[in-house]
Amino acid sequence: MSLNEDRGLLATRPQRGVLVVIAAAAIVFAGLAAAGTLAAPYAIAGFAIVALAALVSMRASEQSERLARPVAISERGDDLLRAVVAGLPDPVVALDRDGRVLALNERARTLAPALRQGEPVAFALRMPELIEAIGRAAAEGEEQRVVYFERVPLDRWFETIVMPVKRGPNAIRPDLVLMTFHDLTPLRRVEEMRADFVANASHELRTPLAALLGFIETLQGSARDDAKARQRFLAIMQEQARRMARLIDDLLSLSRIELNAHRRPDTPVDLVPIVRQVVDGLETLARDRGVTVHIDGANALSVLGDHDELVRIFENLIENALKYGAAGRRVDIKIGPGASADGVPEAQVSVRDYGPGIAPEHLPRLTERFYRVDVTESRAQGGTGLGLALVKHILNRHRGRLTIDSAPGEGATFTIHLPTAAAAHSR
């Protein structure tokens, strides 16, 4: 356990000091005896007393030094411990049983930059429950787990496992304590997102359902014999039922795309006929809104994709441009080859409208599920709030991405970027 066990015959600092004192006493007493100042028996007795006192003080100082020294493992063991801790994938800190840091790896240093080797862990970690757990682990030899939440610099959750390490099964007290940190933040975020998603989906379904139930009651009661009211209410009920159907359809599409997220589509598909087919399908909506759609660019542009999912992307983007950008009366679609920032050849399709545009604070959140700039307007337009989330998920599956360029009063441009079939093959 002690460093000195490895040091063999080398004299320590107190030993060296005592040897000097004894040598000096021998010379002085020998000189006094030789000069006749002190009788030989007295000189020998004097020398013996001084030498004995020096030896006793040396033992005492060695003893107190041993007591003062922190519990340390041998230097070779120290190196091994540091190497093992450095090689572990999680943030790990090894402590002696007094809570002093013996070793820590880079990840632990990043997590708690105030941690210093040789210093008490309590100087760096200001979490009383964790410090208490370390104390308990060192005293009782039982594993402890502490989950804590950190607000600064970012919201993060951690679980710290404090593991006492004993030399042998019969050891009563642990020799050191290992502290491992697990970042629970991604798990917590997924849990939160799942809870939010269920709450949002239920809320979106409950609204049309409540409207349907209300109208059914009215039709059974006060409007029972009112043919005109019946016609009007049935039309509203039909619209609400359609809204529920759209929502369920979008929810199912999202979960289907998520299930296949890891499988990249591998069928060559030409984007140009898909865009034309979607524009043709939306002709009635464009006419109703008084919007003209222009398509410009390449005659053929192939990517590796899933035909139906690509149709879904363009339906969502062009429908949004027709609904939210109708005031601009014009939608421009550009199809062309391009390249990503790192030079990968891409197929790019941009849908540009000249409507009211979108304020910058909304842009990063538009692809979140159920995120809408204006909920009432989205509902009035028959929106579910899932369209752009679907676009993002489909593009992720195709290893593509969506960029949005917009400013209030200047319309909006939604551009999809997909690696071309040739680029996808060469990868």
Ligand code: ADP
């Ligand atoms: P929704 O079903 O509500 O249309 P989306 O996910 O397709 O859901 O769009 C999310 C929100 O983004 C819309 O509610 C709307 O506020 C905004 N948005 C989408 N496209 C445009 C656009 N071209 N111009 C202005 N706002 C848009």
